[in-house]
Amino acid sequence: KQEVTQIPAALSVPEGENLVLNCSFTDSAIYNLQWFRQDPGKGLTSLLLIQSSQREQTSGRLNASLDKSSGRSTLYIAASQPGDSATYLCAVCAGGTSYGKLTFGQGTILTVHP
Amino acid sequence: KAGVTQTPRYLIKTRGQQVTLSCSPISGHRSVSWYQQTPGQGLQFLFEYFSETQRNKGNFPGRFSGRQFSNSRSEMNVSTLELGDSALYLCASGLWASSYNEQFFGPGTRLTVL
Numbered sequence: 001k002q003e004v005t006q007i008p009a010a011l012s013v014p015e016g017e018n019l020v021l022n023c024s025f026t027d028s029a030i031y032n033l034q035w036f037r038q039d040p041g042k043g044l045t046s047l048l049l050i051q052s053s054q055r056e057q058t059s060g061r062l063n064a065s066l067d068k069s070s071g072r073s074t075l076y077i078a079a080s081q082p083g084d085s086a087t088y089l090c091a092v093c094a095g096g097t098s099y100g101k102l103t104f105g106q107g108t109i110l111t112v113h114p
Numbered sequence: 115k116a117g118v119t120q121t122p123r124y125l126i127k128t129r130g131q132q133v134t135l136s137c138s139p140i141s142g143h144r145s146v147s148w149y150q151q152t153p154g155q156g157l158q159f160l161f162e163y164f165s166e167t168q169r170n171k172g173n174f175p176g177r178f179s180g181r182q183f184s185n186s187r188s189e190m191n192v193s194t195l196e197l198g199d200s201a202l203y204l205c206a207s208g209l210w211a212s213s214y215n216e217q218f219f220g221p222g223t224r225l226t227v228l
Contacts, residue, residue: 031215032214032215034217041224043222044204044219046216046219093215093217100170100215101162101170101172106156
């Protein structure tokens with residue numbers, strides 16, 4: 001059974017700091033890994049998707065890496081801003097016949113203070 | 115391009131009642147997945163549909179059911195509601211064409227069971 005763990009559970013940083021969020025998964029047989037952000041009471045916003053054959057993806061100030069063999073992914077946020085405050089979730093899409101089933105971690109609550 | 119839409123956004127029901135939630139995927143997307151989000155359990159997979167067929171089902175009781183229509187719109191139904199069914203119900207849509215199946219989420223339906 002796939003299990004996804006995110007560390008830390010919560011993180012508070014001053015504006016401008018670079019930070020790293022961690023995600024680990026137990027079964028390396030995945031199709032892809034996706035990072036999302038969720039604002040309180042809202043749905044999920046897709047940030048980055050990394051296919052199993054890729055090592056990293058970048059979008060603006062965000063960079064996500066994937067090490068499938070060790071079951072780890074990191075989300076790097078450069079020059080953090082108060083608007084980055086949200087819960088960040090990673091999710092893996094396991095192999096098999098399903099492309100649409102995601103297994104989520106519990107999330108990292110990020111607070112960026114001015 | 116319109117995003118994933120979910121209706122209604124909020125629902126209040128009493129124990130024993132049943133409820134139907136609706137999800138319209140992004141135009142051109144053929145897969146819809148449903149998730150339940152609670153503070154204690156986080157995001158849990160309910161089921162996944164592609165081309166009107168259920169492809170995968172999570173570990174939920176039979177009171178939870180769903181279906182997908184020929185236009186890819188999906189509904190999920192919960193019968194005999196229990197207090198523990200109070201949650202944010204999220205649906206996601208994707209192309210389901212390959213392992214590059216980025217999932218896009220709707221705003222969710224907040225269900226409160228009294």
